[in-house]
Structures are given as structure tokens and as C-alpha cells.
Amino acid sequence: MPDWLEVTLRTLMAVLILFILTRVLGKRQISQLSLFEYITGISIGNMAAYLSLDTDSEWGLGIIAIVVWTAISLGIEFLQLKSKKARNLLDGTPTVIIQNGKILEKNMRKERITSDELMEMLRMKDVYNIATVEFAIMDTSGELNVMLKKEHQPLTPADLQLQVNAEKPSMAVIMDGKVLEDSLRKIGLNENWLYAKLHSLGTKPEKIYFAQVDSQNKLYLDPYEDSIRTAH
Structure with a gap:
């Protein structure tokens, strides 16, 4: 051979x-x-x-x-x-790097992290002021996870005691001009609903590169013509 x-x-x-x-x-x-x-x-x-x-x-x-x-x-x-x-033994354990706005230098040396590397990892988490950090923990994967102090955390509906509806994942219903019937059924819709929406917009599935339905049954379309994008 x-x-x-x-x-x-x-x-x-x-x-x-x-x-x-x-x-x-x-x-x-x-x-x-x-x-x-x-x-x-x-x-x-x-x-x-x-x-x-x-x-x-x-x-x-x-x-x-x-x-x-x-x-x-x-x-x-x-x-x-x-x-x-x-x-x-095999993976190690998480290490606290910052606690209550204070850098723990001993743990930094243990993980062999420099100050520059720490600041870079914080910036990747959109954190620019160490004083705002409650905890920063380095997981065994090497990723730094950050929890801000309560006063620096963004407000949530729970903080304001607001009731919100449960979200459903958005579902692709058209890919490459083809209707995904299984995806429509999973979100309780059918082809008739989709074709009616497309007809009202003056288009057809074969003209659509990608279409997605969100949790509010709002249809997002990305036609093959890049100059046209619409939601309905």
C-alpha cells in the first residue's frame, strides 16, 4: 500500500x-x-x-x-x-480572591494571579471598582465569579415586589427557507398561524432565511434580503 x-x-x-x-x-x-x-x-x-x-x-x-x-x-x-x-484532590477547590472589597493577597499568591490579571478578569465581568465587590471567587475551572455588594446590584422585579410572567425560550420556526413544524408544535402554534403572519407581511417561507417566535408569540423575521428585517 x-x-x-x-x-x-x-x-x-x-x-x-x-x-x-x-x-x-x-x-x-x-x-x-x-x-x-x-x-x-x-x-x-x-x-x-x-x-x-x-x-x-x-x-x-x-x-x-x-x-x-x-x-x-x-x-x-x-x-x-x-x-x-x-x-x-483532582480538581481542587474554589478560592476567595476578594472579600468585602478587600483583595486577599495570600490567596492571590496561591493561585498565582497578578494584580493586572485580576483587574482584567474583573473588567470582563463589567466590574471596575474593587470596593463594590462583596465576593470574587476563582472556581476550579479558572473562571472568576463576582458578587457585587447589595447596594451596587441592579434592581430586579423581586426587589420592587412586582409580579412577572414566566419566560419561555424563543424558538426558531424557519431556517433556510424551511418551516420547522416541530418547533411550532412545541410552542402551541401551527403552520396556519405562521402562514397568516407571513401573508400579512407580504412574504413567504422560502424568502425567509431565519424566523423566531419569542415568549410573547412575537415573530422576528430575517429575510434573505439583508436590507429588510421585521418583527410582527
């Missing part, structure tokens, strides 16, 4: 194996990675690259190595689900 063909087949196989194992490991693997999940991703990726490019190696041994590493990762995740001590 020519080398180029063997490398092509090995690469396709490696991509297929990585896709299957990533689905097995779950969505957390591609969202907020823990330290071990980060190591797992790098290691499995390196094994897959080695499997696809090293034509002298055997297919089976490379696949076994990837499967064993995945099994270890699944075993550790199962252990974390069952044991708080295991989670603390």
Missing part, C-alpha cells in the same frame, strides 16, 4: 476514533475542562496523531492505548461523581 494512502486511512480512522471517544467522555470534555480532562485531551490527541503518521506502528496497539486512556478518564470521572474528597 502506498504511504500516502496508508496515512490517509490512518488519519480517517484516528478522527473517527477521537469523535466516538469524545462523545463517550461527554460534553464537559469540550467546555470547562478540569486539569485531568485537559491532560487527557492532549494525550489522546497526541496518540491519535502518532497513530495516523507513524506507518511503522501497528493499528491495534495505538487504538488500545487510546481506549485504555479513555477508560482511565471515565473511571476517574466516575470516582469524582461518587467522592467529594476525590473531586477536591
Whole structure:
């Protein structure tokens, strides 16, 4: 078999194996990675690259190595689900960085964060004055979560003792000029309602790139003609 063909087949196989194992490991693997999940991703990726490019190696041994590493990762995740001590050992624990408007320098050194990095993370949360912060906690994912002091938090309907209706998620009802019948049924509407709305606007589904219905049954349209956008 020519080398180029063997490398092509090995690469396709490696991509297929990585896709299957990533689905097995779950969505957390591609969202907020823990330290071990980060190591797992790098290691499995390196094994897959080695499997696809090293034509002298055997297919089976490379696949076994990837499967064993995945099994270890699944075993550790199962252990974390069952044991708080295991989670603390493998993922660490959240660290308070700011408390009552005061930076905790000892915890900053523990997490190896500089003042510049802290200020940048606060700005990403739209916080520019440390004195307004009640708590800032660094989670095990490395993300900084901030709670402002009560007097600096925005007002909510609950603060004003106002009754509000429950919100429903907006639902796409047209994509690429095609009506999504299942989406209409989920929000208690039908095609007749949609066609009546479109008719009143002088348009048709095939002329609409995207359409969405919000919790108040308000229809938003984005036609293929970018100069026209309307809600009804």
C-alpha cells in the first residue's frame, strides 16, 4: 500500500476514533475542562496523531492505548461523581480572591494571579471598582465569579415586589427557507398561524432565511434580503 494512502486511512480512522471517544467522555470534555480532562485531551490527541503518521506502528496497539486512556478518564470521572474528597484532590477547590472589597493577597499568591490579571478578569465581568465587590471567587475551572455588594446590584422585579410572567425560550420556526413544524408544535402554534403572519407581511417561507417566535408569540423575521428585517 502506498504511504500516502496508508496515512490517509490512518488519519480517517484516528478522527473517527477521537469523535466516538469524545462523545463517550461527554460534553464537559469540550467546555470547562478540569486539569485531568485537559491532560487527557492532549494525550489522546497526541496518540491519535502518532497513530495516523507513524506507518511503522501497528493499528491495534495505538487504538488500545487510546481506549485504555479513555477508560482511565471515565473511571476517574466516575470516582469524582461518587467522592467529594476525590473531586477536591483532582480538581481542587474554589478560592476567595476578594472579600468585602478587600483583595486577599495570600490567596492571590496561591493561585498565582497578578494584580493586572485580576483587574482584567474583573473588567470582563463589567466590574471596575474593587470596593463594590462583596465576593470574587476563582472556581476550579479558572473562571472568576463576582458578587457585587447589595447596594451596587441592579434592581430586579423581586426587589420592587412586582409580579412577572414566566419566560419561555424563543424558538426558531424557519431556517433556510424551511418551516420547522416541530418547533411550532412545541410552542402551541401551527403552520396556519405562521402562514397568516407571513401573508400579512407580504412574504413567504422560502424568502425567509431565519424566523423566531419569542415568549410573547412575537415573530422576528430575517429575510434573505439583508436590507429588510421585521418583527410582527
